Amino acid sequence: MNRAFWRGKNVFLTGHTGFKGGWLALWLLDMGAKVHGYALAPPTDPSLFAACGFRADLESSTIADILDVQALTNAVRRANPDIIFHMAAQPLVRQGYAQPLETFSVNVMGTAHVLEAARQAGKLKAIVNVTTDKCYENREWVWPYRENEALGGYDPYSSSKACSELVTAAYRQSFLGAAGVQVATARAGNVIGGGDWAKDRLIPDFLRSMDAGTPISIRSPGAIRPWQHVLEPLAGYLALAEKLFAGDPQYAESWNFGPDESDARTVQEIVEYLCKLVPGSTWNCNPDQQMHEAHYLKLDSSKARMNLHWRPRWNLWTALDRTLGWHHSWKQGVKMQSLTQMQIHEYERNSGPIPA
């Protein structure tokens, strides 16, 4: 990404109180962008939003529902952004089983509302809608998924994100494209990093167990997941938004931002590594038969590598280390906005992982 590009840019960001949205807000602020946030109150307590205390640095922070079209439209009109990042979502697969209606509403109609509201933003040039690697129809095969592969999704969360993709395509086709607004969707997988307190995610679960001095309970030790630091896909979203802003419709499509293949590891490998890093921590296995475990879905990120010159910079072990380090600093009472900025700067300086 190009820091100079972002200086003074007016950015509307939904989901800024969340984990991933919070990191993006901090990065944008650090580069000198004017950031308008729109989200519900932080989904967890503690939260990255509260821990970093960046509320005062935002141009505006609207705490409202993405399903409230009027509030959203007003907020977009007031902000009159150059660029929109849509990250507000119900992000948890398990939550989708418990509350399918909410998951579908927020993830599908929420997207429609953002794109609807975008028509009110006169200067708007670019929209990045963040979906997920789970939007692909999982064929249970060994090959990585490319952007042109069929969309699908077994569970409500995955299905809702596939629908979000389609809704975006319809708006692009219907009028945003004709209005000169370039809309892209971005698909990434599991991300890790400091400041995530979500339920049912491996790293936050581990950190909670570590703090409580209890063993971490693993549901599916053999499951392979693609792991990457939250800054990796965010770097991709930023690079993508820069291209979209320049007005080239070639970029107004879908983009994968997946980790390197060597970072696709089993849950057990991750947990064992973390237990090594944190003396005294232990784990056990508590299989959950209730939930469908999707076969590992690998992203093919060739397009982002080729056309956006994006590539992963931190390998899994670095990502885990920085995540633990962030958590440790937070417990020590360090000023977390500064520490987060330092991690961002360190990431930016890194030219990429050293080939093995």
Next chain:
Amino acid sequence: MDADKFSWKDRKVFLTGASGFVGSGLLARLAHEGAVVTALVTPGSRSLRLPASGNVRVAEAFVEDAEAVGKSLREAGADTVFHLAAINTNVGTNVSPLNIFETNIRGTWNVLEACRVTRGVERVVLASSREAETEALAWGNPDQPRSNRKFRPYQVSKISAELVAHAYCDTFDLPVVISRSDNIYGGGDLNWNRLIPSACRALLEGKAPVLRSDGSLARDYVYVADMVEAYLTLAALARDPGITGEVFHFATGTGTTALEIVSQLCELAGNPDLKPVVLNESREERINEPRDISRPLNLLGWSSGTQMQDGLQKTFDWYREFLLN
């Protein structure tokens, strides 16, 4: 399960879209079969044509309103649900697609969620569209010219509704089956933009039918009573292994051009020498290949029983009755 042995007598059925063209046909048939039907209609709508006899209860709710849909379904006590309510038109490039998404996508998850949480729902039939063809799911292909990557709102809404249905079926074991169909025709279709209704009306008014296209493209037309039969069959078999969660496309396997249809209707109107006005304005955007009809035949035992000629005769008679009496 043998679809013929499935009894509709006294069966409690919940039907959305009952005031629509195919919905009203389905409603009449269900009532005729002795089902106890709760017909969900849009509040304030007056377009519901109640069957002359039968056990039909009308419930008013917007499908976009999850709570109201849930309440209606609970009160219906139905074990069989047909979800036909949808906006079945596309919008132009300058109109917001939000309404289509609200009705067709949100409406679908509202109905399916109600089915999930309401005791006793055993089978759900979702009406989809030929526009939700699976090939359309693979998209955004950079090797394709942009013009080939069409994502019209109606199409997107139908693909999305199918995805939602699959999620409910796979995740919550809700026995949903999905129907897609080609052009459905028959008495009761009051969409005067469509070829057959408009041609019938023109002929009954003593005018020449007007074709917007050049009329040469062959399309597959399914008679409404056959489509109603398809819905009943789907519902009857919805819980069978190999049927649950599947998508079935109902077609005749034979194409008929607009020119052929109009010429047959002219004959039925007793005016065989009348020539249609061919505007040749609209470019046909659909690719119409003959459809393989073996799957619904083999798995459901369904095939289109009505010959085009008979179907057009009945249709023309219906419009004559409707427009002239």
